[in-house]
Amino acid sequence: MSTTDWLTPLQHILNCQVRFITFSLSDWKGLVQQADTSWAYDDNRDKISEGNRAANNGKTWIVVKVSGNAVETLEIDGELKQAEAELITWTLQWNQAQQQLAPKPSTLSESESFALKLSEWIQQQLESEEPSYSIPDHLTAGGKLFAEMIPFLLVTEYTNGKQASYPELEKLLRSFLAEDILLIPLKNQEWLIWGPVSLLKEADSEFMEDEDEETVEDSLTSICHGLHEMLASEWIGECHLAVAHPVCPAKGIVETTVLLRETINLGRKFHVGTSIHLPWMLQLERLLNAIPEVQRSRYLEHALKRTELFVEAEMLATLETFFSLDCNVSETAKKLYIHRNTLLYRLDKLKQETGLDVRQFRDAVLVKIILLLYKVTKRN
Structure with a gap:
């Protein structure tokens, strides 16, 4: 059984986030040295093998596989109970042993x-x-x-x-x-x-x-x-x-x-x-993602202080359709199945409350940025 097969069930059992993280050999050794606690198979800390563990700052890492210079690990948010950690370690070691004992697959193409x-x-x-x-x-x-x-x-x-x-x-x-x-x-x-x-x-x-x-x-x-x-x-x-x-x-x-x-x-x-x-x-x-998260959040908070109209369901759907159709008023009205004047009323309302007219290029760019930042912030 592949370790990836039980990643989702493991998250449900532990009730916390579990993900795969790959370290280089040097980075893993550095992590172990700085860890609050660590555990090595057979107490041989110079040997990195499946099941080795390290915990630091509320996170636990358990080695899943060592391949060349890469150390694949499970990163678990939260400190594990001793029994939980030992059970996961035992499972990984048992899985590795079974793979070694399993018959070799047929010749690859x-x-x-x-x-x-x-x-x-x-x-x-x-x-x-x-x-x-x-x-x-x-x-x-x-x-x-x-x-x-x-x-x-x-x-x-x-x-x-x-x-x-x-x-x-x-x-x-x-x-x-x-x-x-x-x-x-x-x-x-x-x-x-x-x-x-x-x-x-x-x-x-x-x-x-x-x-x-x-x-x-x-x-x-x-x-x-x-x-x-x-x-x-x-x-x-x-x-x-x-x-x-x-x-x-x-x-x-x-x-x-x-x-x-x-x-x-x-x-x-x-x-x-x-x-x-x-x-x-x-x-x-790509440009927005390069901006530090703190600055992105600060800009969005400032923009939404003026009005929550940006993120109301009806306005959000209207603006996303408007932008997807290159800010074409007639095509947007058709796509939304509304009268052209109804669409213009919504855009005028947004302009009155925010001072931003999405029919103008400069304002359209600003509103597009606000919507993108809102999506990421809402998910986080």
Whole structure:
């Protein structure tokens, strides 16, 4: 049984937040040295193994797995009772022992074996203080990765407890995208997918009848929506998907992985309920996220002192629709099924109470910022 299978049940049992955190070996040793209390298997503190524990400042960390320079741990908010900590430690050690005794899995396919080696190299670069951004020659698949490809990042939820295998997901992707794809498993529930650039031409052909010229971003968005719909219905259910502009994997796989991870994190943080995340649509969110939380909260508090009208359900829905339609009054009224004058009345009311007219670019930007900050603050 995988440790991830019982993460959610464990949170319910302990009645506190439990999450996976990965440390480097040096960071873990530093944490143990500074900890209020720590426990090492067989009292050998120089050896890091499954079940080792450290507690400090109201948090407890328990080692789940040691892989190379990475120490994967459970981070538990709150101090555990002695019996709870020992039970979790015993479970991890028993799980590790069972895995070692279990028969070895059947021989991996050539593509999966290569993907695992590439995944290990990517993880090492992401955790390194001085990462290499170019894939070493022995991992370039005979030069195949020097051609531009379309990168996607898939993060699954596994709400139904089902987990697909590498061959299963690879088969689905090849049937939807193309035979020439590259699937790389990263962390648990996270997959890096590379598809051929020819997909853009196929997407463009679907819009040949449209008078407006299709942009690269439009084509990527269309592909991403289609892929998400297929995965959600045919594979595993709820999932998050991000896509970026085509890039040469051999030169940009590490930077692209960082970008796509950031894109999904920003999308989930600022746009709850959205499953498709596009980096070119999250520029403002990226900027706001870089501002210290204290300053963000202070600005929002100041803005909401003037009126709570911003966050009333009707006004919130009106403004979000208005912004999603590029501040077009007529289209917004149609989308909301209200008369144009009704929409103008709501916008005038907002202007009277706040002094901000969202039909003016400067004021629209300020209101958009307030709404984004409100979403994050409300969730926290």
